Amino acid sequence: MTNTHTDLRLQPNYPVWHPFTPLMGASTELEVVKAEREFLHLAGGRVLIDAVSSWWVNLHGHGHPAIAEAISKQASTLEHVIFAGFTHQPAVTLAQRILDILPGAHSKVFYSDNGSTAVEVALKMALQYWHNLGTPRTSIIALSGAYHGDTFGAMSVADRNPFNAPFAPLLFEVQQLDLTPTDDIWAPLDGSDQHTIQQMEKILAQSKPAAFIYEPLVQGSAGMRFYKAALLTRLLELAQQHQVITIADEIMTGFGRTGPLFASEHLTKNTPELSPDIICLSKGLTGGFLPLGVTTCKDHIQQAYRQEDIMATFFHGHSFTANPISCAAALASLDLLQADHCSAQRQQLSASLASFTQSLQAHPAIAHVRHLGCVLALEWKSSDKTGYFNEARHRLYQWCIDRNVLLRPLGNVLYIIPPYCISEDSLQRVYAVIKELLAELQ
Ligand SMILES: Cc1ncc(COP(=O)(O)O)c(C=O)c1O
Secondary structure (H helix, E strand, C coil), X not given: XXXXXXXXXXXXXXXXXXXXXXXXXXXXXXXXXXXEECEEEECCCCEEEECCHHHHCCCCCEXXXXXXXXXXXXXXXXXXXXXXXXXXXXXXXXXXXXXXXXXXXXXEEEEECCHHHHHHHHHHHXXXXXXXXXXXXXXXXXXXXXXXCCCHHHHHCCCCCCCCHHHHHHCCCCEEECCCCECCCCCCCCHHHHHHHHHHHHHHHHCCCCEEEECCCEECCCXXXXXXXXXXXXXXXXXXXXXXXXXXXXXXCCCCCCCCXXXXXXXXXXCHHHCCCXXXXXXXXXXXXXXXXXXXXXXXXXXXXXXXXXXXXXXXXCCCCCCHHHHHHHHHHHHHHCXXXXXXXXXXXXXXXXXXXXXXXXXXXXXXXXXXXXEEEEEECCCCCCCCCCCHHHHHHHHHHHCCEECCCECCEEEECCCCCCCHHHHHHHHHHHHHHHHHHC
């Protein structure tokens, strides 16, 4: 095929500023002209396998006709309306569908625009809960390695790292617990976990924190880092004993990524009382088609807002709150997610990732390999520190892109989190590219 395409980036004064991308140096953005299933079609004819679900948002494949059709239908019926003083069926139906599948009895759904705003809403909802009760609590407990988004509240409860360093003086203080990663979420507690538990006990003995926020069992941006279910169980028990509001950030883990629909279910299937008080969702919510965030809460949280006093109102909202088109996309995506076909796809994907994990165990170039549900991560041995700025990421990324596979390593951690519809052939291609890279590095 002849390449008649003009490279967009060669325009004089390329006008776009890309996220997480240095402005200095050669830009390497590839232009995508079309996408279907797990494939990204580039200008000029190349086709890449999207093995990271486009920043973990895509569930059922790009351009899924059922979602595209729901969007088109909704756009020509009601595209948007102010959500204060007005309501609409897609928002109400979606809220009920979400409440029906969440772990624990949640009673309200608050809409926003993306993952970061869902977290901001959660933090503000928890803090104002205490304010409304007349017993203010203002501190938040968070985990080391955490990432909750790029707005100020979300940055404040994240790990303090080079990403948020320029804003450090403006971020509010949090009480951070040290977290030790594991490759097996079911491993028994050890000394380092006891240390985390003791930190939590000390904080609770000395203060009355408002909330505890956590990514359940898998910290995505930290490098698909796992931590132990037994540790999270103990931390949640302690939080509950001290009436600390528990906030699960399921933005990455939600909608089946770790096996069950929500990662919290790994715990709640045996101990339902450990369901979080507040849950944040986004990313896969619309199947990866449109931005939408939701923050849900249990009944006692919203009860603190049911007061005659107008000042007990939750004064928070976004112009596009509960956008009907986004809600329609989410409803279509949930239909797909809850169909037997999707459960079968997720099981097949998980089994395939499990056998690839097995084949990598004890590889001399790999320090760690871990797998949970539809997520696999492998950590390259490196003389540099493990983390986003580990220089290996450039080489690993480019190697895969050159072979038509999109994997976007977090430093020396390469991970696979594909759309559930990915074919076994495509997976084998992804594995082959990784294996070639391992051979090359030996
Ligand atoms: C766990 C978690 N929380 C929050 C966010 C922020 O979501 P968004 O990028 O939609 O603002 C992310 C994004 O990667 C995430 O992984």
